Amino acid sequence: NAGVTQTPKFQVLKTGQSMTLQCAQDMNHEYMSWYRQDPGMGLRLIHYSVGAGITDQGEVPNGYNVSRSTTEDFPLRLLSAAPSQTSVYFCASSYSAPLKTEAFFGQGTRLTVV
């Protein structure tokens, strides 16, 4: 059981480059989301999805795009990387059913923008 898989684990980008962080889950979860975590801070929600074809913005969406064409995948796109986007990115997924709503997190992608 793979759970939530994020790729790559590490990435260095130059300012202005674009890239896609991949997230896949094999638990048939309806809900998926992306968070970023900066040093000394908790996780902040970037974007989330409540099902295939449905996405919405979280707390810090600027500079990021998402799409959800399948239940399994929820990629995060950086359109034009900036040093302020240097962070650790976590993808999470969960069921929607009441009392089965604990979120499962991937192991993170460490992104450095130079």
Place this chain on the structure above:
Amino acid sequence: DAKTTQPPSMDCAEGRAANLPCNHSTISGNEYVYWYRQIHSQGPQYIIHGLKNNETNEMASLIITEDRKSSTLILPHATLRDTAVYYCIVRVSGGYQKVTFGTGTKLQVIP
């Protein structure tokens, strides 16, 4: 979602019980208390959740006060591997799980 307050750090001797408090004085009647932890640089891990009754699983126990304004996560026999940041989160169960994290409690288990 209700706001939570946790101490920034705590120490616990290995083998002893670790008691991590959380205040959530503005919790609503339909909000649950969830606990996650984040071991260094890894993704957060779900521990336990509850509404008003005390809960126990293989990882921990959750004690919620009768007025539900505070709770305590108990790790009965802390090990070095329990060193982590512990997050207390209060939110409605069901519907979209937009988990909002604060800064948590850094638990250091000491040999």
